[in-house]
Amino acid sequence: MRRVLVQAQAFDPGAELARLGDAATGGIASFIGIVRVGHSEARRVRALVLEHYPGMTEKALEKLAEEAQARWVLTGCTVIHRMGRLLPGEAIVFVAAASAHRGAALQAVGFLIDGLKTNAPFWKAEEFEDGTREWVAARAEDEDAASAWKV
């Protein structure tokens, strides 16, 4: 089972996890990314606006999920990424992997979220409380995390 979604609307992590559980599955590992308010008191984030490349995004996420299923024996794998305007506290990304054994599920989730950060064409803009808006710059650490998996 492979489920890849790019959507504006919120997702239900409980329902998504339930989809992955069956008698062949020994365990499910997951990661949920949440929109942060930011570090700076003076410039609190009011919203995050996500742009993406329709068509390429879905392909890139499919490829990543396929790669996870080729590397680990998984009974299922889910990747959901939201786009559009999101508020602090909202879930932005959901990644889960199910397997007969915990090692495969946990590693696959790490691979998926690290790979997604550098391989899926999404761009975040932060909208601050003072009304200004800025594109988020890419982080070198994300590049390092992804290359550790040799994606």
Added chain:
Amino acid sequence: MKILYFAWLREKVGVAQEELTVPAQVRTVGDLALWLGQRSAGHAAAFANAKLVRCAINQEFAGVETPIAGAAEIAFFPPVTGG
């Protein structure tokens, strides 16, 4: 050839996409970025720092040296920041 722009590249160029006939001597992604950079002040600003520009040919990531011959859709955008 369809050229697409995303995020701040789109904002600097001023359009999300344009249909262009690219001269034959423009062979690679790098050549195309230089050629596009000469089209307007907005394009020049978008392509000013080559280190901050990434590319995809037919929806697959492509490097500076990748040939563009036969491409239907080429996109330029900043390093990705999803997740």
